[in-house]
Amino acid sequence: MLNTLNVVRLLPELILLVTALVVIFVDLYARRRTALWLLPGVSIAGLVLAFVAAFAQWGAQEVVAGTLAADSFAFYFKLVAAVTVVLVILASVRYMRERTRFLGEFYAFLLVATLAVFVAVSATDLITVYLGLETLSIVSYVLTGFLRDDKRSNEAAIKYFLYGAVASAIMLYGFSLLYGLTGTTDLAEIARRLQAGDVLANLEWVAWPAVILAAVGFAFKASLVPFHQWAPDAYEGAPTPVTMFLSTVSKATGFAVMARVFLTAMPSLGEYWMALLYGLAILTMTVGNLIALRQTSVKRMLAYSSIAHAGFILMGLVAVTAPAGGHPFNGLDGVLMYVVAYAFTNAGAFAVVAAVEDGTGDATLDNFAGLIARAPFLAAAMLIFLLSLAGVPPLAGFAAKLFVFAPVVRQEYYALAVVALVNAVVAAGYYLKVVKQMFFVEVPERPAFAVARGMRWALWLMIIGVFGVGIFMNWFAFMSVRSAAGMLGL
Amino acid sequence: MILKVVFLLVSLFTVGSALMVVTHKNLFSSALFLVASFFGVAALYVLLEAEFLAVAQVLIYVGAIATLIIFAIMLTRGMMSGRTSPRNDQAAWAGLASVVLGLVLLYVVVFRVQWPVVEKPVPPDTIEQLGRALVGRYVVPFEVASVLLLAALVGAVLIAREKEV
Numbered sequence: 001m002l003n004t005l006n007v008v009r010l011l012p013e014l015i016l017l018v019t020a021l022v023v024i025f026v027d028l029y030a031r032r033r034t035a036l037w038l039l040p041g042v043s044i045a046g047l048v049l050a051f052v053a054a055f056a057q058w059g060a061q062e063v064v065a066g067t068l069a070a071d072s073f074a075f076y077f078k079l080v081a082a083v084t085v086v087l088v089i090l091a092s093v094r095y096m097r098e099r100t101r102f103l104g105e106f107y108a109f110l111l112v113a114t115l116a117v118f119v120a121v122s123a124t125d126l127i128t129v130y131l132g133l134e135t136l137s138i139v140s141y142v143l144t145g146f147l148r149d150d151k152r153s154n155e156a157a158i159k160y161f162l163y164g165a166v167a168s169a170i171m172l173y174g175f176s177l178l179y180g181l182t183g184t185t186d187l188a189e190i191a192r193r194l195q196a197g198d199v200l201a202n203l204e205w206v207a208w209p210a211v212i213l214a215a216v217g218f219a220f221k222a223s224l225v226p227f228h229q230w231a232p233d234a235y236e237g238a239p240t241p242v243t244m245f246l247s248t249v250s251k252a253t254g255f256a257v258m259a260r261v262f263l264t265a266m267p268s269l270g271e272y273w274m275a276l277l278y279g280l281a282i283l284t285m286t287v288g289n290l291i292a293l294r295q296t297s298v299k300r301m302l303a304y305s306s307i308a309h310a311g312f313i314l315m316g317l318v319a320v321t322a323p324a325g326g327h328p329f330n331g332l333d334g335v336l337m338y339v340v341a342y343a344f345t346n347a348g349a350f351a352v353v354a355a356v357e358d359g360t361g362d363a364t365l366d367n368f369a370g371l372i373a374r375a376p377f378l379a380a381a382m383l384i385f386l387l388s389l390a391g392v393p394p395l396a397g398f399a400a401k402l403f404v405f406a407p408v409v410r411q412e413y414y415a416l417a418v419v420a421l422v423n424a425v426v427a428a429g430y431y432l433k434v435v436k437q438m439f440f441v442e443v444p445e446r447p448a449f450a451v452a453r454g455m456r457w458a459l460w461l462m463i464i465g466v467f468g469v470g471i472f473m474n475w476f477a478f479m480s481v482r483s484a485a486g487m488l489g490l
Numbered sequence: 491m492i493l494k495v496v497f498l499l500v501s502l503f504t505v506g507s508a509l510m511v512v513t514h515k516n517l518f519s520s521a522l523f524l525v526a527s528f529f530g531v532a533a534l535y536v537l538l539e540a541e542f543l544a545v546a547q548v549l550i551y552v553g554a555i556a557t558l559i560i561f562a563i564m565l566t567r568g569m570m571s572g573r574t575s576p577r578n579d580q581a582a583w584a585g586l587a588s589v590v591l592g593l594v595l596l597y598v599v600v601f602r603v604q605w606p607v608v609e610k611p612v613p614p615d616t617i618e619q620l621g622r623a624l625v626g627r628y629v630v631p632f633e634v635a636s637v638l639l640l641a642a643l644v645g646a647v648l649i650a651r652e653k654e655v
Contacts, residue, residue, distance in 0.1 A: 010630075017637065024644075064630075065627075065629055065630045066626070066627035066628070066629075066630070067627065067628065067630050067631060068630055102648060105644060105648055108644075109641065109644075109645070112637060112641050115637065116634075116637075116638075119630070119634050125631070127628065127631045128630060128631045128634070131631050131634045131635055131638060132634065134638060135634060135637060135638040135641060138638060138641055138642050138645065139641050139645070141645070142641070142644075142645030142648060142649060145649055146648075148648075148649060148651075149653075157649075177599070180605055181603075181605070181606070183606065183608070198604075198606055199606065201604070202603045202604050202605075205598050205602040205603050206598075206599075206603050209595060209598060209599065
């Protein structure tokens with residue numbers, strides 16, 4: 001068997017694993033002063049190499065070692081994950097230096113988390129899906145509780161862990177129903193057997209439990225209402241660079257796995273899971289936005305806003321179709337566009353929060369007062385990210401919203417479209433509250449503060465990303481449509 | 491017939507112990523009931539003619555994990571005696587909701603679904619097949635599991651370390 005294993009296809013994963021181990025060893029032997037720049041340097045180098053190695057998967061369509069797919073869909077998410085984690089590392093250089101002395105473990109854990117994402121987004125077998133998600137979860141719990149002397153970080157980690165353990169167990173129960181019904185864990189094989197006569201007769205009773213229970217695990221990762229309760233506490237208590245990771249890469253992984261499992265294994269159960277996701281989408285965006293309105297901490301407000309955005313991403317999956325000729329607006333490409341736009345935008349917003357925390361000690365709305373006078377670059381960056389979150393053209397958020405609204409309207413889900421529109425307006429309201437606080441509230445007695453160099457680079461890259469996705473929408477759309485096409489069997 | 495009675499007894503034992511794990515007010519007693527429940531699951535594996543799984547269950551869960559849990563409880567201050575399982579005033583409602591949902595699910599899964607049955611005897615070389623699967627088709631999940639364990643190990647040390655001075 002091993003001689004048929006195509007190791008080149010596994011190169012990105014292997015590179016990440018080796019880099020994580022190297023980082024731990026460098027941390028053991030390097031002096032503190034060297035380690036401060038060497039650890040993030042090695043980590044970023046590993047991510048860039050893995051990113052380059054992953055390019056071989058663009059356009060491919062094969063299964064490696066039985067349980068991993070090398071295809072454009074997986075490649076797309078790997079690209080988003082690698083780029084975002086590089087930004088997270090840049091943003092965490094100073095933030096983590098001042099808060100913990102276990103830097104080697106921190107960067108190694110970020111790399112292992114990326115590895116878990118790589119495995120999860122390309123998994124074509126329920127067992128690999130579970131192991132990918134579980135590795136990601138366990139690493140995320142530790143990263144969330146990384147600041148052990150900070151009570152909020154501890155509380156966040158324990159809440160995240162308890163929810164996560166239960167969600168995993170429920171998801172596994174759903175998987176076991178699917179396995180019992182079809183006798184296989186391979187996604188494509190499950191789809192085939194679900195069509196077979198003896199299974200079909202039983203389907204009307206098992207379909208709902210199997211779909212709902214499996215969806216619980218994915219919905220937990222993607223923080224959809226009502227599986228979101230962990231998210232605000234985890235996002236607020238975790239070190240802010242970790243929040244950047246959780247709210248973008250980890251969430252995107254939930255959507256990637258959800259899309260692959262539902263589209264590959266259960267296309268014949270489409271009416272069940274689409275109905276479920278339709279309800280979840282409406283619930284998620286409405287609840288997320290309504291609670292976000294009332295927050296006084298910007299970090300917590302962004303946490304709820306990020307729950308609401310998960311509802312928007314879900315719209316794409318609800319309206320998924322396979323139009324002839326591989327035209328855009330098939331729904332799944334909306335999910336992909338939203339994920340990349342959202343990664344830059346939301347990671348950027350949380351990065352500004354991290355910088356403000358660094359400069360002023362906390363991230364309440366009050367800390368943002370008169371930011372334009374104290375840290376003009378941060379205020380300008382935050383303005384761009386907030387406008388993008390609100391969906392203003394020509395920024396990334398606009399392109400993303402366009403690609404999830406279009407398929408929903410095309411499918412004539414008008415109720416969903418109207419609810420989403422109202423929610424987009426409500427969200428713009430609380431984003432503007434922060435803008436007002438930054439630009440129009442004057443607090444003369446507060447000192448100005450500087451932004452760390454790594455953070456400055458990360459912010460510039462994310463600003464370029466936000467403009468880039470918005471302006472070169474065509475190119476990203478092309479990528480998304482191509483990546484989605486393989487998954488939809490076009 | 492005898493097999494059915496044995497199955498029923500073993501299942502009652504397993505579920506009963508599991509129930510005690512979550513309802514007992516002392517954490518240490520809960521851990522001991524957990525051991526009993528693990529044994530019950532091992533007996534179920536034997537009834538399913540999965541001897542290797544049964545042995546692995548006893549070795550890993552009863553032998554290693556239960557011991558570890560008991561050690562962890564013994565080494566944590568104030569956990570050995572008295573009322574140590576946390577409980578809040580939502581327990582009754584949560585319990586009711588879980589029982590109702592669980593019964594509905596069980597009704598559907600047990601009485602409404604004709605599970606497809608493979609009417610073949612268990613092959614004699616299951617262990618060999620299992621070994622081949624782990625280094626063949628399931629080599630990637632197998633290795634990912636080891637990464638998971640490594641991460642969990644490092645993470646546990648990191649979180650449970652002595653307080654810095």
